[in-house]
Amino acid sequence: MDKPKPDTIVVNAGRDPAANHGVVNPPVYHASTILFPTVEALHAAQKQRNPTKSRYGRYGTPTTFALEEAVCALEGGHHSIVVGSGVAAIVVALMAYVKSGDHVLMVDTVYGPSRRLCDTVLARFGVSTTYYDPGIGGGIATLIRDNTKVIFLESPGSLTFEMQDVPAIVAVAKARKITTVLDNTWATPLFFRPLSLGVDVSLLSATKYISGHSDLMMGILTANEAAYPALRRAADDFGAASGPDDCYMALRGLRTLSVRLQRHQETGLTLARWLKQRPEVARVLHPALPDDPGYPIWKRDYTGASGLFAIELKPVGEASVAAMLDGLEFYGMGYSWGGFESLALPSDPSAIRTATAWKDRGPLIRIHAGLEDPADLIADLEKGFARLRKNSS
Ligand SMILES: *Cc1c(COP(=O)(O)O)cnc(C)c1O
Numbered sequence: 001m002d003k004p005k006p007d008t009i010v011v012n013a014g015r016d017p018a019a020n021h022g023v024v025n026p027p028v029y030h031a032s033t034i035l036f037p038t039v040e041a042l043h044a045a046q047k048q049r050n051p052t053k054s055r056y057g058r059y060g061t062p063t064t065f066a067l068e069e070a071v072c073a074l075e076g077g078h079h080s081i082v083v084g085s086g087v088a089a090i091v092v093a094l095m096a097y098v099k100s101g102d103h104v105l106m107v108d109t110v111y112g113p114s115r116r117l118c119d120t121v122l123a124r125f126g127v128s129t130t131y132y133d134p135g136i137g138g139g140i141a142t143l144i145r146d147n148t149k150v151i152f153l154e155s156p157g158s159l160t161f162e163m164q165d166v167p168a169i170v171a172v173a174k175a176r177k178i179t180t181v182l183d184n185t186w187a188t189p190l191f192f193r194p195l196s197l198g199v200d201v202s203l204l205s206a207t208k209y210i211s212g213h214s215d216l217m218m219g220i221l222t223a224n225e226a227a228y229p230a231l232r233r234a235a236d237d238f239g240a241a242s243g244p245d246d247c248y249m250a251l252r253g254l255r256t257l258s259v260r261l262q263r264h265q266e267t268g269l270t271l272a273r274w275l276k277q278r279p280e281v282a283r284v285l286h287p288a289l290p291d292d293p294g295y296p297i298w299k300r301d302y303t304g305a306s307g308l309f310a311i312e313l314k315p316v317g318e319a320s321v322a323a324m325l326d327g328l329e330f331y332g333m334g335y336s337w338g339g340f341e342s343l344a345l346p347s348d349p350s351a352i353r354t355a356t357a358w359k360d361r362g363p364l365i366r367i368h369a370g371l372e373d374p375a376d377l378i379a380d381l382e383k384g385f386a387r388l389r390k391n392s393s
Pocket residue numbers: 085086087088111154158183185186205206207208217218219336
């Protein structure tokens with residue numbers, strides 16, 4: 001049989017109705033203690049460490065394994081590991097491959113808390129970090145030291161959406177035997193499959209599009225065969241478990257990921273194109289717009305764009321931005337994204353960039369295009385711009 005296409009995998013992976021009384025979805029197993037009938041079976045389970053057989057609730061239950069199997073099939077990896085949040089996934093991915101005295105190359109446009117982890121926790125344990133320009137590509141070779149163990153990528157970048165040349169960086173990393181980790185939260189494995197380009201570990205904040213309903217926290221890591229054992233050990237050592245109810249909800253969200261993402265993509269592009277024409281907007285930061293600097297890479301490596309992007313306003317005071325955002329009817333203001341609802345968030349990357357400069361730029365607003373009718377979303381923004389103009393004159 002031909003290998004099923006991604007949309008078919010989304011629907012079918014990690015399900016076995018025949019093993020569950022014909023029930024379509026896997027059951028929710030609540031578990032701490034797992035019992036073994038004999039000493040021999042107990043010892044066998046300890047030794048075997050089969051990632052799809054539990055020996056204790058912290059290592060997962062069949063509900064966890066169903067979700068891991070489904071995401072792994074999409075990412076095209078060896079195994080996936082579910083942990084309690086996206087940040088927990090980042091902690092596990094970094095701690096799995098570094099020790100005191102090692103060096104990490106971290107993209108300058110990385111998610112803020114990833115950066116804080118490097119500057120505080122890793123620094124405290126004697127691991128140094130160099131931040132690199134997301135546009136560096138193969139030039140990353142010049143930053144590699146003898147003790148460089150991990151190159152961390154996130155594409156597109158948080159807040160400012162710069163694309164990275166993943167194959168060029170992976171080629172350098174492979175030649176130097178350095179582990180590559182990529183935060184794939186924005187694209188999800190439906191629109192980008194890092195492991196197929198040679199990345200060792202792909203991680204997701206499943207809090208975002210996988211769950212898709214703004215009601216749970218979760219992270220999922222997927223590794224190739226070589227990178228998996230150390231990753232599994234780190235996840236176990238950090239006790240980074242997720243509860244079975246959340247695993248069930250994430251699987252439920254996953255089943256509709258494809259149709260939701262298509263709509264997020266369409267509405268995101270509709271809003272982005274409309275915003276480009278607005279006199280209040282200096283720039284739209286969206287890698288799927290043909291004149292975006294990231295477009296050639298996006299077009300080459302990605303099969304779609306999700307609904308998260310940003311606009312840079314022409315210079316205007318904070319009060320004017322607040323007047324625009326405070327009165328929006330259909331855009332919530334808050335952290336996270338990837339749920340069914342639209343969001344608009346003021347952001348300022350200037351304080352968290354060191355390898356690249358974000359200075360003398362207009363205010364940035366990050367927009368998450370939800371599943372509402374795009375016409376309502378545009379009308380809401382139009383009224384927002386009217387408030388902005390009224391407050392800046
Ligand atoms: C939200 C986010 C995370 C962190 O995920 P949580 O589930 O909130 O811990 C990591 N990376 C990116 C790109 C994110 O947007």
